[in-house]
Amino acid sequence: MVSEKVLGIDLGTTNSGMALIEGDDVQMLQNNEGEPLTPSVVSFDDAGDPVVGRRAENRAPANPDRTVRTIKRHVGEDYTVEIDGETYDPAEISAEILRKLKDDAESYLGEQVTETVVTVPAYFTADQKKATRRAAKLAGFREVKLLNEPTAAAIAHGYDADLADETLVVYDFGGGTLDVSVLDVDGDTFTILTTSGDNHLGGTDFDEAIMDHVAAALERDQGVDVLADDELRANLRAIAEDAKIDLSTGEETELIEPLLGQLDGEIVELDETLTRDIFESITEDLREQALAPLEQALDDADRTTRDIDTVLLVGGSTRMPAIQDRVAEYTGVDPELTFEPDKIVAKGAALYAAKSGAVEEQYACTCGETFDTRDGFQDHLDAAHATDEHGEKVEERGEITVKSIVTRSLGTRVKDGSFNVLIEKGTPITEATGTKYYTTTKDDQTIMAIDVYQGEHEQARENEKLDEFTLTGIPEAPAGKPTIEVTFRVDDDGILHVTAEDVDGDAEGSLTVEQNVTGTSPDDGGDTAEVGS
The missing domain is CATH 3.90.640.10 (ATPase, substrate binding domain, subdomain 4)
Known part of the structure; x- marks a missing residue:
């Protein structure tokens, strides 16, 4: 039997947790050892079979060369672990952790779980997200959604809290990574203004x-x-x-x-x-290092400490008093330490899984009929019962909406060195597509460099260069004759995709910027010049 429940998973560097919505409550699920958190540790026994969690942790001192920990720090990297001549990449090791969580959840429910929302650091690159999805698929999940960890924490924090027009800073300091996000929260709408972090600090x-x-x-x-x-x-x-x-x-x-x-x-x-x-x-020195992403996040969001309404501390490392004091000193806000800072992310993932779709049935009558609007319900009462005493309101749960915006303008460099913007800062991710047309600057030019920058300065070199690629195969023609269409598109995961093609020819190229968006000068013949848009 397949469960309709979606498992919320916090795949952590040192510990992982899982949560589900049970009725109106969100609760952490215990693993088969009776613990709410599972160590993100994988050890291989003498037969080469993986052992996960507390058992792996207990085996580690006697089997350090057969035990893998903090694998999350290497997800998406060209990194492997070799055990008995067998090579495992980070996604395969992570899959063992996720498989245990899945098996333990199914043991609790008595049903097969096929869908999950897995949380990831907000600054994860495209490769890191792809590797995380692959791990979940290898673990046996058919449907996998990813959710930024700070957003998950914000959702759990705002659950039933009726937050309105609040600037929220989520400081998520776990066992192996630090993640900082600045969000605008209004009811069940969470707008991510910016993210920053350090995936090698925890x-x-x-x-x-x-x-x-x-x-x-x-x-x-x-x-x-x-x-x-x-x-x-x-x-x-x-x-x-x-x-x-x-x-x-x-x-x-x-x-x-x-x-x-x-x-x-x-x-x-x-x-x-x-x-x-x-x-x-x-x-x-570690505490000072842990402050830098907070400073960067506020700067990128065009916010100052005076704009902050709430600072939410998440992750086990925020239990350290010195971390709490340092964050409070910098922000001028007494931070809120959740009762269970190492469990709130998993709970937020479960809430998002349950509430990210629109509610279809909001009102029901005691006669058995249901209605998805108050007006429809009231019309029924007026016509059928002439009183609302015979009807009862089903608890209304709003839809959670997570919005991301482009945190800095995205564009390319043109011949005079200026920054030509294709997607403006503040654009919602759902609308983050921009196309412009360029041409060659020299006769018979057959290649064109497409430089990708983000920032707000008029001069490209004063902004951050994200990447570059070269469009080749442009047919020889007088300068200004070819028309090159360049499109920037940001996907739902905040990853920038760039394409370029010769409108009248066969030349085409593309680039995926391996950085969440939520330089040097090119060689001769590589400049671009705007024709129009």
Whole structure:
């Protein structure tokens, strides 16, 4: 039996979660180990079969070379993992995590789940999104939708809150990535103004800082390099993560392990005290690094800290008091820390899955008839019962609408070096298409460089160059004779597609800018000159 429910999944760097709408409530589903979060860890047993989640985490210290963690940091990259001569790419490893979530959800429901909404960082490139979709397909999902993580958090935050005309900053700091989005929220409409982030910064980097600090102490006191041994390193990693969590609520923590491991036949023991002051001192550079995407997001959205109504902290790493204090200090707003910051994204994905389609039946009468408008329902009452006492209103749930806009103007460079805009900043993604016509600047010119920029400066070189490609095969003709049609189009995922073709010939080319949009000078003969639009 196939379930009609759509599973909301937060595919995280360190932990993943899943949620479903049950009646009127959104709830996290527990995995088969009885936990709401599943470690995003995959380990391979001696037979080469994958083990996922807590079992894989428990196997890691004894099998570090057969265990894969933080794979999300490599999604969409030319990166592979080799186990027993078998090569796995990040999508294949991610698929094992998603497959476990799917299997556990089906075990809970007693039904097959074929549809999912998977959340991704808002700044994921086209390749990263394609790899995530592929992972979900490999896991057995037939229908896959992607949703930006900060938007998912905003949806869960605004659920039943009746937010109106609010500028919301979502600061999503997880185990392996940092994602910042600025949104305008009005009821169930979420307009994404801009996004920024760092996909190589997260809670694991704070764990590494503790590991380095403790390893230095052990080398000083016992003359051992624990980081050089895989098993010792894995054990120390688990202790460091626990210490970080302890320091989110306490001023100090004890790192005690009588048998951290053995090195050269000698037992290595750990007995250290780590205070919050020391922890914050050794991670100060990481906190400063974590502020940069927030500054960039506000700048790109043309907002200042005075425009912010709410700052929403999401992700397990926002539990660190120093992160909360730094964000509050910069924004001047006391941030809202959700009760379960590491679960809100999965809940938002489930809400989006359930509410992103229009409600077909909003009103029902006790006689059994249903109506999708208040007027139709009232007409029925007037005609059939002459009173509304015989009818009852079904709870009205509005449709969630997520809108994205082009955060910076998109265009190309023409002969005089100016920036020629094809899609203006602030254009809704649904309308983000622009076409203009260009021509050659030299006789018998057969190639033309198409440079892609984003920004607001009149001079192209003062803006950010995203990419370029060369249109070849233009028939020889006098300068100004060929007509080259160039089209910029932004798809639903915020990825820019550029096409160029000779209107009167066969020359054509295309480019996908591997960057979410939500330079050098070309060679001779590569300039473009506008004819008209």
